[in-house]
Amino acid sequence: MGNTELAHTEVKNVVRKRRKKLNSDGKWGLVMVAPYLVHFVVFVLGSLLASLYFSFSEYDILNPPKWTGLENYTKLFNEEIFWKALGNTLYFAVLFVPLQTIFALILATALNQKLRGLKLFRLAHFLPVISSWTVILYVSDAFFNTRFGLANDFLNRMGLEPQTWLQDPHLVIPLLVLIAVWKGIGYIMVIFLAGLQNVPSDVYEAAEIDGAGTFRKFMNITVPLISGTTFLVVVLSTISTFQAFEQIYVMTGGAQDATAAGGPNNSSLVLMIYLYREGFSFLRMGYASAIAWVLFVLLFILTIVQVTLQKKWVHYE
Amino acid sequence: MNRYKLRKSVSYIIITISSLIMFVPFLSTVFNSLKNYAQYTAVPPKWIPNPVQWSNYSEVWKLGPFGQYTMNSAIVTVLSVIGALISCSMVAYAFARIEFPFRNSLFMVVLGTMMIPPVVLIIPQFVIFKNLSMLDTLTPLWLLEWLAQPFGIFLMRQAFLAIPKDYEESAKLDGCNPFQIYWRIFMPMCKPTFATLAVFTFMTKWNEILSPAIFLTSKENFTLPIGILSLGGQYNGSEQYVVAAAMLSLVPILLVFLFAEKYFVQGSNSAGIK
Numbered sequence: 001m002g003n004t005e006l007a008h009t010e011v012k013n014v015v016r017k018r019r020k021k022l023n024s025d026g027k028w029g030l031v032m033v034a035p036y037l038v039h040f041v042v043f044v045l046g047s048l049l050a051s052l053y054f055s056f057s058e059y060d061i062l063n064p065p066k067w068t069g070l071e072n073y074t075k076l077f078n079e080e081i082f083w084k085a086l087g088n089t090l091y092f093a094v095l096f097v098p099l100q101t102i103f104a105l106i107l108a109t110a111l112n113q114k115l116r117g118l119k120l121f122r123l124a125h126f127l128p129v130i131s132s133w134t135v136i137l138y139v140s141d142a143f144f145n146t147r148f149g150l151a152n153d154f155l156n157r158m159g160l161e162p163q164t165w166l167q168d169p170h171l172v173i174p175l176l177v178l179i180a181v182w183k184g185i186g187y188i189m190v191i192f193l194a195g196l197q198n199v200p201s202d203v204y205e206a207a208e209i210d211g212a213g214t215f216r217k218f219m220n221i222t223v224p225l226i227s228g229t230t231f232l233v234v235v236l237s238t239i240s241t242f243q244a245f246e247q248i249y250v251m252t253g254g255a256q257d258a259t260a261a262g263g264p265n266n267s268s269l270v271l272m273i274y275l276y277r278e279g280f281s282f283l284r285m286g287y288a289s290a291i292a293w294v295l296f297v298l299l300f301i302l303t304i305v306q307v308t309l310q311k312k313w314v315h316y317e
Numbered sequence: 318m319n320r321y322k323l324r325k326s327v328s329y330i331i332i333t334i335s336s337l338i339m340f341v342p343f344l345s346t347v348f349n350s351l352k353n354y355a356q357y358t359a360v361p362p363k364w365i366p367n368p369v370q371w372s373n374y375s376e377v378w379k380l381g382p383f384g385q386y387t388m389n390s391a392i393v394t395v396l397s398v399i400g401a402l403i404s405c406s407m408v409a410y411a412f413a414r415i416e417f418p419f420r421n422s423l424f425m426v427v428l429g430t431m432m433i434p435p436v437v438l439i440i441p442q443f444v445i446f447k448n449l450s451m452l453d454t455l456t457p458l459w460l461l462e463w464l465a466q467p468f469g470i471f472l473m474r475q476a477f478l479a480i481p482k483d484y485e486e487s488a489k490l491d492g493c494n495p496f497q498i499y500w501r502i503f504m505p506m507c508k509p510t511f512a513t514l515a516v517f518t519f520m521t522k523w524n525e526i527l528s529p530a531i532f533l534t535s536k537e538n539f540t541l542p543i544g545i546l547s548l549g550g551q552y553n554g555s556e557q558y559v560v561a562a563a564m565l566s567l568v569p570i571l572l573v574f575l576f577a578e579k580y581f582v583q584g585s586n587s588a589g590i591k
Contacts, residue, residue: 028495029417035404036427039464044430047441054440061447107335110328119578124336126581127343130570132524134542135346138563142345150345153361182338190585214324243436246526255530255546272436280531285440292437299434 055289065286072290082291084266085274088173092270093241095177101233104185108192109222125186133250140179140251166251169267176268180247188233195229196222224315231314235306242299245272271295350374350561357557373561380558382537386544390566393458393540394522400462401518402511405469410499412470413477414485424474431467443531457532458525458540462518469514472584476510477503513580516573520581523570541566 055072057065076082111121128136143151144165152162166172199222207217223230248254248268254261258281262269271291279288345364349357350373352366377383411417412424446457480503488498504511529540536547545562548555574581 025415025495026417029411029415029420032407032411032415032496032499033417033423035463036408036423036465036470039461039466040426040430042445043442043461043464044433044438047438047445048433050441050444051437061444107332110331113325113328115325115328115332121332121336122578122582123574124339126574126578127339127571130520130524130574130581131567132542133526134545135563135567137546138349138560139342139346141560142342142349148358148360148362150362150364156361186339187585190582194585214320214327239434243434249530250526250542250546255526255543256549275436276531279440280443285444289437289440292440296434296437303432 051289051292054286055293057286059286059289060283061285062283068286072287073294075287076290076294081266081269082274085262085269085271088268089242089244089270091173092177092244093238095174096180096241097234097237099177100181100184100188100237101230103181104188104233105192105223105226105230107185108189108196109218111189112193112196122186125189127186128183129186131183133246136179136183136247137250144175167264169264172252172264172268176248176251179251180244183247184237188237191233192226192229195226199225227314228316231306231310235303238302238306239299242295242302243272244270245276248273249276346560347564350557350564352557354554354557357560370557373558374565376558377562377565380555380562381548382539382544383548383562385537386539386541387566389455389538389544390523390541393455394519396459397462397522398515398518400459400464401466401469401514404463404465405514406473406504406507406511407499408465409470409473410477410503411495413474414499414503415495427467427470431471439527439531446532452532453534453538454532455538455540458528459522462522469518472514473507473510476507480506509580509583512577513584516577516580517584519573520570 054065056067056069058068058071059065107125111118115121128139131139141149143149146152146162146164146167149165151165155162163171165175203221203225204217207221212220248270249261252261252263252268254273254276258277261277262273272295275288275291275295278284278291348364348366351369351371352363352373353368353370356363356366412420412427442457443452446452451457451460484502484506485498488502493501524542525540526542529543533539533543536544539547545559545566548562549559
């Protein structure tokens with residue numbers, strides 16, 4: 001065997017070994033992602049297709065689904081209560097998302113400096129974040145209980161008319177929004193704080209030399225430089241607000257009486273509560289799936305609109 | 318300099334007011350949980366309980382299956398945390414460190430599924446669990462955590478990507494297979510990320526309401542958040558015990574928060590990054 005030939009076989013061997021190694025690595029890779037593959041195929045892709053199929057069928061879970069074409073959708077769009085639920089969902093989101101974003105940004109700005117007692121402040125703001133909605137129900141009840149809550153006591157003392165709070169059809173959504181902002185603000189604040197720490201301090205120093213006041217610095221430096229984070233917060237909270245369920249279910253007494261959820265008199269009925277009621281109380285799974293798909297499409301369009309609008313107001317360096 | 322001090326004082330005022338708004342309602346609720354029934358329902362309300370009725374907190378345990386609810390919540394939460402840590406880190410390791418067919422397209426799928434609102438998946442998942450005869454058991458509440466959730470995969474992958482390549486090269490020379498490299502070398506190096514994922518899974522599962530409300534029907538299978546709600550209004554005169562029950566349910570998550578605060582903060586930031 002000549003020298004060159006020897007070298008040649010050697011190279012071949014190395015290549016073969018490499019390839020074998022790669023193959024065995026690839027096998028390990030597939031084994032290790034297997035849990036996600038099962039998750040994706042069964043619980044995401046399969047579920048997505050099933051859900052789409054159900055939305056075109058009559059399905060009560062006990063009997064196999066029966067194809068009915070567009071019937072669920074036409075029924076849905078002709079149902080007055082669907083439009084009410086859609087309106088309530090939009091109303092909730094339009095109040096909630098800006099309020100939470102603005103207050104969280106103000107708080108984060110105030111917190112973004114060396115302050116004493118930072119840990120205590122953070123604990124106070126995270127207390128509602130780590131609480132379940134069940135805990136929040138009893139916490140807000142201390143204030144908004146119609147008979148012995150502190151809010152009505154306060155109104156009485158001021159000589160004002162006591163309110164029925166969450167049982168008032170006009171007050172229920174604004175009040176739910178207020179409580180939701182109160183609960184979630186600590187979480188959004190932390191996201192903003194991380195964003196603020198990326199704003200270089202020399203920008204502020206330069207502005208100070210030019211004589212800019214705190215308010216102008218906030219409006220002309222902080223707000224534009226943090227707009228990337230703001231965009232993210234707005235998109236994420238819009239998506240989660242459109243799917244809001246737990247808070248309304250718990251706060252309007254859905255756990256004790258499923259028909260009460262979204263009350264009083266459907267005035268806080270949002271799409272998720274409507275879906276829950278149709279699907280799991282009345283077992284109209286096909287109809288409920290149609291609600292889910294309308295919500296999905298709505299969210300998809302909204303996200304695209306937000307991403308498109310982003311170019312107008314989000315500042316990238 | 319003066320202006321600087323002014324700004325600091327304004328900040329202190331804003332944050333103090335806001336902290337009070339956050340904290341006082343909890344204080345009022347703790348006070349409520351220590352009142353007797355007459356005080357709890359007094360009009361006009363008395364803010365501070367007098368006498369302080371500590372026994373409310375022992376009455377809770379006699380109030381229906383509260384102990385069982387706590388146990389159920391603990392089972393679901395612990396199994397979910399273990400499942401999330403193992404499955405997400407394993408899948409994430411493969412995505413970060415192993416060359417395998419369709420790796421990149423599959424990772425795009427992971428990112429894509431993060432955008433699918435869970436609402437479209439709930440009904441088919443209910444049907445799946447019904448066919449597996451798992452309705453009204455705790456299994457549907459933790460099983461999916463063992464199959465790697467996208468957020469956890471994303472979080473762990475970021476951590477694994479940050480580790481220099483030399484570590485696995487030398488391990489490979491020592492004859493470790495990819496699983497051993499993941500288990501013996503990478504896992505111990507990413508403890509903070511594990512803590513973040515654990516803390517977040519704990520919080521989500523401990524507080525979860527939608528899934529238990531859908532999957533559970535028998536009272537004895539309830540987890541704490543819906544169990545406590547079902548205790549409410551059982552009989553007159555028990556309301557203050559239920560408030561005490563709610564406050565008790567907050568204790569474990571509060572302890573986790575106090576011990577692992579920095580992981581809460583890190584997790585919130587990664588949630589923002591996603």
